[in-house]
Amino acid sequence: xxxxxxxxxxxxxxxxxxxxxxxxxxxxxxxxxxxxxxxxxxxxxxxxxxxxxxxxxxxxxxxxxxxxxxxxxxxxxxxxxxxxxxxxxxxxxxxxxxxxxxxxxxxxxxxxxxxxxxxxxxxxxxxxxxxxxxxxxxxxxxxxxxxxxxxxxxxxxxxxxxxxxxxxxxxxxxxxxxxxxxxxxxxxxxxxxxxxxxxxxxxxxxxxxxx
Amino acid sequence: xxxxxxxxxxxxxxxxxxxxxxxxxxxxxxxxxxxxxxxxxxxxxxxxxxxxxxxxxxxxxxxxxxxxxxxxxxxxxxxxxxxxxxxxxxxxxxxxxxxxxxxxxxxxxxxxxxxxxxxxxxxxxxxxxxxxxxxxxxxxxxxxxxxxxxxxxxxxxxxxxxxxxxxxxxxxxxxxxxxxxxxxxxxxxxxxxxxxxxxxxxxxxxxxxxx
DNA sequence: GTCGAACCGTACCGTACGGTACGCTGCAAT
DNA sequence: ATTGCAGCGTACCGTACGGTACGGTTCGAC
Numbered sequence: 001x002x003x004x005x006x007x008x009x010x011x012x013x014x015x016x017x018x019x020x021x022x023x024x025x026x027x028x029x030x031x032x033x034x035x036x037x038x039x040x041x042x043x044x045x046x047x048x049x050x051x052x053x054x055x056x057x058x059x060x061x062x063x064x065x066x067x068x069x070x071x072x073x074x075x076x077x078x079x080x081x082x083x084x085x086x087x088x089x090x091x092x093x094x095x096x097x098x099x100x101x102x103x104x105x106x107x108x109x110x111x112x113x114x115x116x117x118x119x120x121x122x123x124x125x126x127x128x129x130x131x132x133x134x135x136x137x138x139x140x141x142x143x144x145x146x147x148x149x150x151x152x153x154x155x156x157x158x159x160x161x162x163x164x165x166x167x168x169x170x171x172x173x174x175x176x177x178x179x180x181x182x183x184x185x186x187x188x189x190x191x192x193x194x195x196x197x198x199x200x201x202x203x204x205x206x207x208x209x210x211x
Numbered sequence: 212x213x214x215x216x217x218x219x220x221x222x223x224x225x226x227x228x229x230x231x232x233x234x235x236x237x238x239x240x241x242x243x244x245x246x247x248x249x250x251x252x253x254x255x256x257x258x259x260x261x262x263x264x265x266x267x268x269x270x271x272x273x274x275x276x277x278x279x280x281x282x283x284x285x286x287x288x289x290x291x292x293x294x295x296x297x298x299x300x301x302x303x304x305x306x307x308x309x310x311x312x313x314x315x316x317x318x319x320x321x322x323x324x325x326x327x328x329x330x331x332x333x334x335x336x337x338x339x340x341x342x343x344x345x346x347x348x349x350x351x352x353x354x355x356x357x358x359x360x361x362x363x364x365x366x367x368x369x370x371x372x373x374x375x376x377x378x379x380x381x382x383x384x385x386x387x388x389x390x391x392x393x394x395x396x397x398x399x400x401x402x403x404x405x406x407x408x409x410x411x412x413x414x415x416x417x418x419x420x421x422x
Numbered sequence: 423g424t425c426g427a428a429c430c431g432t433a434c435c436g437t438a439c440g441g442t443a444c445g446c447t448g449c450a451a452t
Numbered sequence: 453a454t455t456g457c458a459g460c461g462t463a464c465c466g467t468a469c470g471g472t473a474c475g476g477t478t479c480g481a482c
Contacts, residue, residue, distance in 0.1 A: 012429095027327060032469060044432045045472075056468065106327070112387045113324035116317070120389030125390055131381055137304060161380045161407065169376035170342055173383055176336055178331030195301045195373065199406055223459090243439060254460045256442080265440065 009064070013050060016040040017064040024061060025106045033057070054093055055119070058110065062122050065103055066129035071095075071137050076144035083200075084145050085193055089137055092189030098130075099172050100183065105138045108176055135160050151200045166192040220275070224261060227251040228275040235316045237271060244268070266330070275332050276314055277340035282306075282348050287355035292412075295356045296404055302349055303378045303400030306313065310383050311394070315341075319387055346371050363413045370411055377403040 019040035037044045051057040074087045111122035145151040153159040174181045230251035240246050248255045262268040285298045322333035356362040364370040385392045
């Protein structure tokens, strides 16, 4: 999956979506068709033509931003204990940086509100481009580390969810609820990696079961 | 704090708030002054008289429900390793049960949406009656366990946040975004308690893990 | 130059909703 | 019985917003 879902946008459409996103992120003004049109210097009619309706516009904005912050892959070759630790820490730093950023906060709030009415579409997009995409990138790393004898676990999904919890803690929910927790990302990331390794690193540094 | 904040409600007011809450939780109908009045069989004028405006009503609803689910205290006397484990597990079960319940989901969504406009009041209420109230109950347990030589940590806040992360993992955010993760609460709670003890239990002086 | 498509700006429509006003009923106190 | 008040139901007002219509402008194709 490349995230485009066959929805290529023209340059102008990208500008409009950026403007809409900025509006949503700032939060100074309500996200209304008119405010988007004004901000993007386009007509409402164009918005309706391109994105069908308000929901379509919102969906396109979420899609647009989510596809911009695809997580990077982690090198699973030549894994050493220190390289693994570095990758875990890097994942944690990146993730904390993204979710504590205003775009993530605004989009997640919008999606949560959207899910309040029956519609779960925005949430699904954010989850599949965020949480699940990340899982898909990190799990191979974990499995490679297991292969290399560095980690031991039964289920990589379970292991990843533990890592996720150790990194996230209460940060995301507090941010979504309007709290502004002071977090030292580097420090928290290091601690999370540390704790994860404490839980999952194989007891003794040995070579794996497959020489 | 007893959670009342000097806001005693008459029985009738409680009924109205229950009706409003039910409306919010079901999500079938928009949360509007008229729909609340209809559902509660009261007049809009009464709503405005009692709760000032829509925000006041929403705040009262959040206050009302949040104060109903105060976390219980954990017995910190005669702590043994198994009693500690049981308390941790109990906390995890309770917390997962609450946050995966429709009222919590609906209220958190409403608060997140509310925080989208500058207003963080609902979020603050939920955090102080939820996350922080729980922390205030659990931290004494952790400190007592440290006193009893069962745990070792520097900062109980940090330790609690780790416990929080191990219990919550990705559950709450997925629920808020409309996903319906299938979780086995008892199992996840046990695992979280297990992992927390692995991270924070003081190494046993002599007893080997394999008798 | 002419044509047509795309798009901008704005005016407009219908509705939903927050908030107010008012008349009516039931009830408790005197 | 009279009075006063709390509260129900409903009608009403103003506005904000989703969605549509339309005239004017730019620009590329021919």
